[in-house]
Amino acid sequence: MPEMGMEWPRLGRVSYLNCLPLFYALETGQVKVPAKIVADHPAVLNKAFRQGELEVTAVSSLAYGQFAEEALVLPGLSIACHGRVGSVVLVSRVPVAELGGRPLSLTPYSATSVVLLRILLQRLYRVAPDLFIRPAGSPLDWGQPEALLAIGDEALQVVRAGRYPFVYDLGEEWRQLTGKPMVFALWVARRDFASMYPEELAGIWQALQAARAWGKRHPGTLAAVGAQRLGVEPEFIEDYFAVLNYDLDWPHLEGLLTFYRLAHAEGLLLHPVALEIWGGEDEGNYRLQSA
Amino acid sequence: MKETIACKVLDGERLSFHEAERLYQEADLLELGYLANQVRQKLHPEGTVTFVVDRNINYTNICVNACRFCAFYRPPGHPEGYVLSREEIGRKIEATLAAGGTQILMQGGLHPELGLAWFEDLFSWIKSRYPVTLHSLSPVEIDDLARKERLPVAEVLQRLQKAGLDSLPGGGAEILVDRVRNRVSPKKTSTARWLEVMRAAHALGMKSTATMVFGLGETIGERIAHLEAIRQLQDETGGFTAFIPWSFQPGNTDLGGEEAGACEYLRILALSRIYLDNFPNIQVSWVTQGTKIAQTALFFGANDFGSTMLEENVVRAAGASFHADQEELLRCIRAAGFRPAQRDNEYHIWRSFQAG
Numbered sequence: 001m002p003e004m005g006m007e008w009p010r011l012g013r014v015s016y017l018n019c020l021p022l023f024y025a026l027e028t029g030q031v032k033v034p035a036k037i038v039a040d041h042p043a044v045l046n047k048a049f050r051q052g053e054l055e056v057t058a059v060s061s062l063a064y065g066q067f068a069e070e071a072l073v074l075p076g077l078s079i080a081c082h083g084r085v086g087s088v089v090l091v092s093r094v095p096v097a098e099l100g101g102r103p104l105s106l107t108p109y110s111a112t113s114v115v116l117l118r119i120l121l122q123r124l125y126r127v128a129p130d131l132f133i134r135p136a137g138s139p140l141d142w143g144q145p146e147a148l149l150a151i152g153d154e155a156l157q158v159v160r161a162g163r164y165p166f167v168y169d170l171g172e173e174w175r176q177l178t179g180k181p182m183v184f185a186l187w188v189a190r191r192d193f194a195s196m197y198p199e200e201l202a203g204i205w206q207a208l209q210a211a212r213a214w215g216k217r218h219p220g221t222l223a224a225v226g227a228q229r230l231g232v233e234p235e236f237i238e239d240y241f242a243v244l245n246y247d248l249d250w251p252h253l254e255g256l257l258t259f260y261r262l263a264h265a266e267g268l269l270l271h272p273v274a275l276e277i278w279g280g281e282d283e284g285n286y287r288l289q290s291a
Numbered sequence: 292m293k294e295t296i297a298c299k300v301l302d303g304e305r306l307s308f309h310e311a312e313r314l315y316q317e318a319d320l321l322e323l324g325y326l327a328n329q330v331r332q333k334l335h336p337e338g339t340v341t342f343v344v345d346r347n348i349n350y351t352n353i354c355v356n357a358c359r360f361c362a363f364y365r366p367p368g369h370p371e372g373y374v375l376s377r378e379e380i381g382r383k384i385e386a387t388l389a390a391g392g393t394q395i396l397m398q399g400g401l402h403p404e405l406g407l408a409w410f411e412d413l414f415s416w417i418k419s420r421y422p423v424t425l426h427s428l429s430p431v432e433i434d435d436l437a438r439k440e441r442l443p444v445a446e447v448l449q450r451l452q453k454a455g456l457d458s459l460p461g462g463g464a465e466i467l468v469d470r471v472r473n474r475v476s477p478k479k480t481s482t483a484r485w486l487e488v489m490r491a492a493h494a495l496g497m498k499s500t501a502t503m504v505f506g507l508g509e510t511i512g513e514r515i516a517h518l519e520a521i522r523q524l525q526d527e528t529g530g531f532t533a534f535i536p537w538s539f540q541p542g543n544t545d546l547g548g549e550e551a552g553a554c555e556y557l558r559i560l561a562l563s564r565i566y567l568d569n570f571p572n573i574q575v576s577w578v579t580q581g582t583k584i585a586q587t588a589l590f591f592g593a594n595d596f597g598s599t600m601l602e603e604n605v606v607r608a609a610g611a612s613f614h615a616d617q618e619e620l621l622r623c624i625r626a627a628g629f630r631p632a633q634r635d636n637e638y639h640i641w642r643s644f645q646a647g
Contacts, residue, residue, distance in 0.1 A: 220434055220484045221443040234438040 009193065009200055011035040012045040012057025014185070016152060017230065018079055018087070019058065021215035021222055021241055026207065030214055033207035034200065055193040056204050060185050062112040065260050065273045071188035072278040072285060074205050077212065078248040080255070082181040085171030085243055088113045089155045091164035092147030096125045104129035105145035108136040109152070112184055116170055117149050119262045124177045171243070180255035181245065189278060198281040212246050257288060293317040300326045300565050303333065311515050311566050320554055327561035327592030334571065335594045340629040341638065342620055345394035345426070346387040346601035350375045354400025358476035360507065362543035363608040364400045374402065377416060384421050387601060391617070393635050396460055397427035401435045407447060410436070411454040418455035424636045425455055429462030430488035434480040445491040452495055458636055459492050459499040461535065467517040471509045475546060486524055493530025498637060501531050505559055506539035506551040514559065518566045525569045532638060533572035533595060536563055537579040543608060553584045557591045564592025572638060582615055586627040596620055
């Protein structure tokens, strides 16, 4: 455990737009959080967390599946969708059923959505395209794919440009396959931090809950701030946030466990995942097994 | 069951959502009216009915929102579209002051070319010339300005307040349930955003009213959900001065349908007086219901006669055609057995009149 002080504990935040509804209240001081916020890319946060340089952080669902035994999930918090998500899409020149053996390019930026797509290809579409990962920083159509997986701003742009006639929203497709929400990210705490400093963790957790409640009550402010940052219309941001969901209720947990079970069954995760949820300051933790 | 709920009301206890639903289903008109009148007398034992002398100024009828229940708006580019000049607005304010008015209610369409600066300039100009309360711009207009300027709602309100805006009317609430809103006014401010604007205004110390337009195809549960949403916010901020329900006016609108009758109006009014235990005042809407039902409403929970509405164009465009001047309002209030009193926007008594 590092030395305590003003710079401790540390809370990792993904510097993407989808974290704004949770973090805007914290960063503008509307809700006080007893932690130092560290914003960075997911890969950097994952590494820092595993090296003990962050006490609490957001992680992608797949990343948590890979080091679940090192971390506790914070209850009630996620980034999820139930049905359409808008920002995780497969776009194609031909119907997805005809993609067998044809080049499909994968985003280099999100392992969770790549695994989600591979589950859907196997279980829902039953086709085996020729998958390749385009290099980071390359244009979307690098390698002239027949279809491509895009996330975030790139997804929103490629759909708007309309050059690929077939668009599959993977949040909606996941719901078709499983009937459940898709959880893209979780908030996790280090086990040593949770056991040694339960009150500090409770403080952070409560602040995150309060920040989420603040976000729910200020949709106009979030839309305005998001629109200013991205230089787009507030309506566009409003729609984007409206399909996202920041809760972690039973349906979300079922969706998450289904994701882990299918990922493991398809060989995309090495082990079944046991989800362990922090039970608060006084209670034991809850353990949920994916398979 | 209804007796148990009635006892709670008489004991001054708060009703839950389900109790209110039950009461509405089981109690008849006079039972609801009796309970509401008891609540009203407890809150306002002095036998006064207040009103404000104000003028509605609809600064523009150009609107991009195209709500299906609105007969007033014209789309941008329409030959009948207008924006009032500063001189025209000034003349209307002078006429209001001459008639003993204290307040201006400016509301208009969502004009794509009128930005925050236009309102800031107009409000400071008005405040530098005329001693009036600016009770203006509904949450829908504030939300539209926040979108156009890409500014947080609180910042828009702060700037308008600095320019002279005193309080907000509660327009555009219709029914605060998105299922209903998406059907009748899909482009209009969502429930969460309407509440966000009011919360932000109250946080700046601005007061506001809350309204409800019923008869838009909603269920009774959705009407109570509306009351619940504003009751919760009132618990949090205490910023609402009054609640004003009225029935949808179907004339000249796309939505068509039947207008709710007097009986339904009185039942909803009574239920709102009973349910909104943290709202000091309930206003009648004589413009939509007529002065005779408005008089009756004073025995179903209402304690305020609203405003003289020296000019009202929006409900008039939908075919509601009740007119009354101040003398007529005084006569109505007296004839119902109450003492009229002119108030200001925050319900301070300005001038008390003799009872009838």
